[in-house]
Amino acid sequence: MSRKKALRHKAIIDELGTNPSMRVGELALVLKVTKETIRRDLEELAEQNIIDRTYGGAVLRQPSEAVLSERHKENREERSAIAKVAVPLLKGAKVIMIGSGATTVHVAKRIAFEINNVTVITHSFGVATVLSLNPTIKVIMAPGEYYASEGAVHGAQTVRFLSELTADWVVLGASGITATGPSDALMEAADVYRTMISRSEFCMITADHTKFDRQAVAQFSHWSDIDCLVTNCLPENALKQSLTDESVKIELASL
CATH class of the missing domain: 1.10.10.10 (Winged helix-like DNA-binding domain superfamily/Winged helix DNA-binding domain)
Structure with missing residues (x-):
């Protein structure tokens, strides 16, 4: 060369x-x-x-994201703190969509203890399982092709099913968070998340600071479509400016 x-x-x-x-x-x-x-x-x-x-x-190119079972072992305190801040924002909602991921399972677990009489639509078996702790919560499980590494279903059938439903809030995680928007390491998951966002009145992204300035392969939204980011550190530089420009509310969790 x-x-x-x-x-x-x-x-x-x-x-x-x-x-x-x-x-x-x-x-x-x-x-x-x-x-x-x-x-x-x-x-x-x-x-x-x-x-x-x-x-x-x-x-x-980013290092490939660990399977969900491994991600659950990482940043547990941060994820728990994020969930503690996220759930009060959802109170009053009648229907919530929740995407797959380690952080969203923490959010779902806290929903089970803090919110009653709500319907949750999800494609994540982990989310559905922790919600079962509360018998007043109605869980609607989307159909689709099962991805064992993520403990969730994806695919055209999942997207079609979700496209016929509506929700007050959608809660999503992300593999990467950049100035252009949130992204996921799995293209099939990004398809599901785009549909969830389009069918929900408000959208929340839950992600810890390790996702900042990381670009995963599939961007699933622009910040103009996101209402709030719940995280554990204040974003900086271009990411902070983009969130400010698009009026995305930053909710900060402290350990």
Whole structure:
């Protein structure tokens, strides 16, 4: 590889490190080369497993997310604190949709102890299981293809089912949180989350600070569609500005 190309590759990686998701045109403008050159560079970096190609651009490759059973062991205190702040915001709701994930299971567990006579629609078996602790909560389980690693169902059948329902709130987790929006490591989960958001009046994202400035493969929303972010640390820089610009309320949990 020529020194010029090597320097260009390093510059692309540096740019993606600052701006987790960039389009070909943006990179071409910053590096002052043609779009064709950038496309070739991105293909080579993708072959080296350094980046992932997206539609019209690229993101830095992130370590694959651990399966749900392993994630439950991480950041337990943070997730519990987030759930403690999140649940009071849901009081008064009659119908709540809840996505899969370690943090949302913590939220569901707290719902079971703090809220009565509510209907919860979910595709997560973990969420459904902890809600069963409260007999006044009606749980509606979405159908679909079962993903054992996530303990949840996904797919076209799940999306069709959810598209016929409505909710007051939807509560979702995220694998990544950037200035452009929340994202998930599983494309099939992102499809479910988009549908849940479209069928709910208000949307809450629950995620601890380790997800900040991480871009997962499937972005499922823009911040303009999100009402609040419940987290354990204040976001900074571009993420903070984006949340402010889109009037996303930040609810801070303390340990």
